[in-house]
Amino acid sequence: MGDIKIDTKNISWACRRCGRCCDPPTITKKDIGNICGYLKIPFKEFVKKYVNYFNGTIGELKGIKNRCIFLKGNRCSIYPVRPLICRLRPYSIQEIDGQLVLTYDSWFLEKCPGVFMGDLPVEEEYIRYGLLVAKYLGIERKTPEDAFKSVVDRYK
16 A cells, blocks of 8 residues: 555544535645636636635635635535545544554544444545645644544444
8 A cells, every 4th residue: 555554443434524624724736726727717816815825835725714715515616626635534644653654633533423433444545645645735743542542432
């Protein structure tokens, strides 16, 4: 599976399409370009209208009441070109003992209604997205072991 170790601790996930996780995401320059093409809007106009900040490499989309500006009725209105970080979720790319590890983001373990006990395999696309997030956005914060324990305890 490439250079990434998978560590889901026998926890699985199936999206319930509730929109709870759709806060304003971090975006790459390529994300902006993809969304611009999809919306048929010039880059500078898009940044001015939809981006909270942009440093030339990465930025953050604007939000409405702490929800992504492109969330419409719990659905992503730009889903085919959604940002890279949105493609990776609910997973997180972390470095543990010098090894890249694809595991769950702690927010999802604690709050996502789609998380459950089970050992469904991680789809190959998430591994690819994990490598891209590591390259363009960096390694994410380590998920505390207590977050995994909270899921296990919920299903005892």
